[in-house]
Amino acid sequence: MNEKGFATISVIYLTIILLTVTYVLISISSIFYNQNLAQNSADQVSIKLALTKDCNSLDRLLILNKVELEECEVNRDSVKVKVKKVLDENVYTNLFKLGLNLREITAISEAS
Numbered sequence: 001m002n003e004k005g006f007a008t009i010s011v012i013y014l015t016i017i018l019l020t021v022t023y024v025l026i027s028i029s030s031i032f033y034n035q036n037l038a039q040n041s042a043d044q045v046s047i048k049l050a051l052t053k054d055c056n057s058l059d060r061l062l063i064l065n066k067v068e069l070e071e072c073e074v075n076r077d078s079v080k081v082k083v084k085k086v087l088d089e090n091v092y093t094n095l096f097k098l099g100l101n102l103r104e105i106t107a108i109s110e111a112s
Contacts, residue, residue, distance in 0.1 A: 027094045034105050038085040041065035042109035049079040050111040070106065078112040 044065065045058055055072035062069055062083070071082035086104045087095070095102050 024098060027098055030091050031095070031100075031102065031105075034085060034087055034091065035107070037065075038067060038083060038105045038107035039109070041067045041085065042081055042083045042107035043111075045069070045083060046079055046081045046109035046111040049074065049081055053079070071108075078110060080108070080110045082106060082108045 041062075045061055045067075048058060048061055049055065049072065053074050055069070055074065058069060058072070058081075065083075067083040067085045069081065070084050071080070073080040084104050084106050087102065092103055
């Protein structure tokens with residue numbers, strides 16, 4: 001009887017540890033996912049800016065990508081943009097529980 005109780009408690013602890021590790025890994029992977037989204041948005045914005053050379057023409061693309069334009073630089077043969085993606089509240093809350101105070105992600109892209 002004593003061994004069955006020990007085995008049951010061991011399985012319960014191992015299950016809790018496995019679920020905790022899974023939660024942490026999923027939460028951390030959301031950082032990389034949002035960074036990828038922000039970088040893709042910055043790349044799209046810089047390509048459009050390279051074609052139009054007009055920072056004011058980017059509003060619709062920024063709204064579609066759910067990012068904010070922080071910096072827009074147009075040179076003669078190149079353009080540079082810096083965009084900011086604000087994390088969803090639930091993503092921010094999960095990361096904050098892990099000790100990561102990450103509210104937004106910034107991405108920079110250049111095109112010519």
